[in-house]
Amino acid sequence: MRSDIAGVAAPPRPVPWLASLGLSPGLRQSLARCGWAVLSVGLFAGIWELLWAIGWADPKLLPPPHVFLGDIPDQARYFNTATRWQIGVNPADGPSPYEAVAITIGATGMRVLVGLLIAATLSIGIGVLIRYFGLLEKLVLPTITLLSPVSPIAWLPVAIFIFGIGNAPAIFMVVVALFFHMVLSTISQIDNVSRAFINVARTMGATKRQIYTRVIVPAILPQLLIVLRLNLFGAWMVVLVAESTGVGFGLGQVIMMARNTFNPSLVFFTIALIGLLGFLSDWLLRLVQKRVLYWVPETAGVLRGL
Known part of the structure; x- marks a missing residue:
């Protein structure tokens, strides 16, 4: 076991x-x-x-994999959404089907990556500062706790009001989806750092700043990267909803078009593509985790049994 x-x-x-x-x-x-x-x-x-x-x-509602994966060129031609929705432009103009798929994947992946980097930087930084400065904890933590249960989808109108239509609201949605949870996770991880590590650092004459930078932050990074990996899948979900509001092109736009035209094959083809992208992004994040946390054994925290 x-x-x-x-x-x-x-x-x-x-x-x-x-x-x-x-x-x-x-x-x-x-x-x-x-x-x-x-x-x-x-x-x-x-x-x-x-x-x-x-x-x-029912193959009309739930087409099997050999149907929606059997004719990839036919599915790929629907990804040229930006040109198709422009008035007075021939839908056949623009990039080829495979180029359109690459552009669509790149656009959605860029929004997820940028939102992920912004959210990780802000949440970890603010989480550490909240525990470092007592006054900041009293002023900021109640608000973060109040807003954390709000669904990221509820922020969509706010994103559109502030940023309009384009890449910014989609990135904002990804940041919101990750930020509050990661701030609370950072605070929780800081509170769970072994007191023995801190006492040893104090015995050796470390200042408060040195304890945080050389003891606490390295100690919480392994669990925070795991939380970041888990939230990565949520980022993919949120960005699709944000893209459905109109960003020119993106996987969310393709899903909306497939729904509006009742094209189940295109829906499941795009779902399969999103799943593959999520798997690859998680794999890349695990590689980054191994590089950054070089001092953590790969099998750390695992009990082996029969």
Whole structure:
């Protein structure tokens, strides 16, 4: 039996036939993870295809994967939303279908990345300052606690009132979706730092500023990056809602167009694309986590059992 502690995923068990290939342990582990990921997605798609084959899934409402993934060029031509919605412009003009897909993915990914960086910087900085300065805690923390339960979707009219239509409201929505939760998480992690670390630092003559910069902040970074990874999926959800209000082009615009034209194949194709992008962004964030937190073992906090 295996269990995960503090949200750290346990590494997969070694696969015997991979060990016989003479590959390095790191490469064997990566191949095992990829294999289990492919098997998991394949099992899900297989069940979906089976339900379609026996007639339990209506292909007009829930088209199976081989339908919406079988003709990618036909699906990709719908991604040229910016040119299509311009008055007096031929819909065939502009980028090719594959170029339109790349532009759409790049635009949405840029909004998520910029919002993520802004939210992480602000939330961690403000969370540390709240615990560093007692007066700031009394002035700011009640307001943050009051606003944290508000759904990010409720901020959409505010974003449009302030920033209008474009990239800014979508980025603002991502920041709002992450900011309050990460501030409270930062404060909680600071409160949970072992007092032994702080006492040792004080014994060695460290000042308050040195304790925060050299003890507390490094101690809370592992858990904060895990929180950031979990909130990353929420950022992808929020940015799609923000893009549906009209930003020129984006995956949210494609979803709205597919809904308005009742095109289930395009809906599920875009959902599959969003899922892949979320998986890749989480994978990249885990690589960054390994680079930044080089002192934390990959299997830290994991109990291994039979």
